[in-house]
Amino acid sequence: MGWIYRRLNALFFLISIFCMAVTSQAQDVKIELGPDEIGENQTWTITITAANERLSNYGDFPDITGFQKRGTSSSSSTQIINGQISSSQSVTMSYVPTSQGTFTLKPFTINVNGKPISSQGKTIKVGGAVARQQRNDPFRSFFDHDPMDNFFNNDRKTEFLDVKEDAFLALTTDKREVYVGEGFTASLSFYVAEDNRAPLQFHDLGKQLGEILKKLKPENCWEENFNIENINGEPVSLGGKKYTQYKIYQAELYPLNAEPITFPSVGLEMIKYKVAKNPSFFGRNRQEDFKTFYSKPKSIKVRKLPPHPLKDQVAVGDYKLNEKLSTPNLETGQSFSYEFNIYGEGNISAINKPLVEGGENFDFYDPNVTQNINRRNNTVTGGKSFKYFGIPKEPGDYNMKDYFKWIYFNPKTESYDTLTSAKVVHVTGESKKNEHIQANDMGSFYDRINTESNNLKSTASFEWSKIFVNIFILAMLVISAIIIFKK
Template identity: 55%
Template sequence: MRCNSKISYVLFLVGLMLLPQYTMAQDEKVSLILGSSDIGMNQMYTITIQVENGRLKGYSDFPEIEGFVMRGTSSSSSTNIVNGQISSTQKLTQNYAPMREGTYRLSSFEMTVNNQKISSPGATIKVGPAKQQSRQRGFDPFGDPFGRDPFDDFFGRNNSQPQEFVDVKEDAFFALSTSKEEVYVGEGFNLSLAFYVAANNRAPMDFYQLPEQVAEMTKKIKPANCWEENFNIDRVQGIPVTINGKTYTQYKLYQATYFPLNTGEIDFPSLELKMIKYKVAKQQSFFGRNRKEDFKSFRSRSKKVKVKELPDHPLKDKVAVGRYRLTDKLSLKELDAGKSFEYAFTVSGRGNIAAIDQPIQADNKDIEFYPPNIRQNINRNNNRVTGSKTFTFYGIPREPGEYNLGDFFQWIYFDPDKEVYDTLRPKETIKVTGKSQQFLTIESNQLGSFYDKINLESNDLKPLQSPNYWRWIGNTLILLLMGTMAFFLIRKP
């Protein structure tokens, strides 16, 4: 009976290979299947690409889910024969591991599968405590009533010896790298953490709790005496790179540009990245378990960056460091004295854009400038920080004449590539016509009620001294008062 059973299985498999020659393929159908929306902390949420009557040839990125981390993919395929026609199904499943309990929302999303756009309405996912998982096997129409897989005997898996797994040597490394080993104060250098996998690597691996590990590593390496511009990597993607003539896939985990604020030495310690590494079954089977999850830790080398002092200069503690250029713009190039104009002074280039200070203004009485409005743009790409900062001044000329704005503004910086200080000066000129505005300020002020009465008074000249008869009357009254007091004092007994 066992022999007949095995012969039947062989004939069945041969029939599967021969039937496509005599049946016509059905139309391809592509769909997205969302997993259970009520899972435990020890379970995975899944999004599955299903291709019916076709082969999965290509697909776009799976969506990110807040509160979850991607945990690799799994695939499966099946073939059915109904009334002499073959239908096939191929599935690719992306697994998501929950980070904590709670309710999360998977927003509606769209994926491109085999050059077709497939939409999903999303779902609300509830993550509860860990659930006890049953290990009972499902019903198998080709199995026996005791829950055994009839193919186990055919492929030699129902023996008493357990499956043996072996560790395959990996060809990969974890690195902390910096773009420079020595910089000036204020000069930026790029730092990155990346995992590299060689093109000929045969050891299967996957990331383990990556957000938590990266957060812990950045706490250890972030220097306290530096301004940080974080590149905010939110999706880890493989990029082919060549190192010493060998091809690797680079998975960049963290990247930032640091701008030191003082001299000294910046120490970056050795870091550890824990990865999931799978052991491979010594005897591969068609339906059985072919790999076993294990862990492997990779360590980066420590790094040092020396920060040196800027050359002597009266403003060396205040100037920006980088490569910059100036563009400026006037709203009006000709106007009358007393009229306002707008002047934009824009510094752009590579460096710490946030630290750019406004230009130095020369003292003058010819044009009055008001404090500027400030706008800045910062770009973080191609392993460097670039951008611009615009200072918009409003000015009012007081005297007619032709003025070169280079006499009013200047901006000094240090170029670390050339190792020299440089000065940016405007080249715009403005022509002012009309009358001087020097005395108009007094005329426009309100002088008070005392001056308002001037027009009501007579223009006749009057002597400054008062008439003498008022003085005689006053003196006479004083003498009479004194005589009366003396009379009463003499007659007092």
């Protein structure tokens, strides 16, 4: 029986190696760039996709000359094929062209899940405006054409009636008043009552939505777009009445200044069918017509932040601190890592690095930055991590709160708050201050300053030598000229 166990063990070993190989190959992180050419009314994108692993963090997206960042969106998918499960997560940064022309995205690198992912860049050509593709139409399956319209040739006249619709277009926000930098959710939706009897259908929605958003999106706001891919009906209740909500746009907006945010009235053209007064089984029972639904204008009041020396620099939101220290026990000259992770609800992209003061006791280097943004349940949450590397120069016990602090404004408490470290490090060893001074030695030239005489010396001898040389050159030119003329 021993040979059976040996063969089984070998078989399990081969299977485990095969599974590890498959897993390592299945995990993949890549950067996808948008097309080579777009219209000036289109957006260009950079997408980070992580296959079969969680997209836990990522660095900043590059800036592109000729484009403005319009915000990020995220998505995830899971597939089960023949019992094999595969999943992917992605985050997309949208760029809006500022003018027509040809622009170059230089090669860049983004840290994704702690690993650098590189892209070779691309040349992007921005041309004139183009027509957008039509989105999925959720009404089409409900109000499609009569399949028997062309089966029989019906010449009789049919009278059609215009049925009053019970539907409307509305822009809604979850807040009426916000502080500068405080986020609020704006949604544009089409509502159809449960007892509506007028047949309705979306028409050329993609092209219409592009024009609507040009008017609707405020210029003085940073946008985190939820990027609605498919328009699906969702039952809601308004004033005790049941409706189906078709959400066509949703974004979290963050005011950049104290100017009021105004949303103008926008129109959405729908196909509205007239119905036959005397419907028949084989006849034409409806007639296509159009109606434009208009939203009501809306305004959001923006309040200035309370007085503070850093009110124009601080982030706004509800944040907390998560920190990591590689080791609390150090020796002078020994490097260590410290991670200052800010997370919570707010504009994650606007989070700046904390104030760091190393003083005479530490040397701190510029941090590695990673961030993750989640858009769900009508809110934007996430985190931004700053990983520092430092070197202690003096022995002693040090509170990291004396060196790292991050100030922000919390709109929920309407007050400023500070995230400070709770970590303590113990440093032993000899002082390294003198080594730092030696490393900045200016050289022997400056060492001789104190020993050299500071008496002034005349440079007249140098002036006489210049005059003598000039006379000699002039004499040679005269002699050369005389010889030439004699010949």
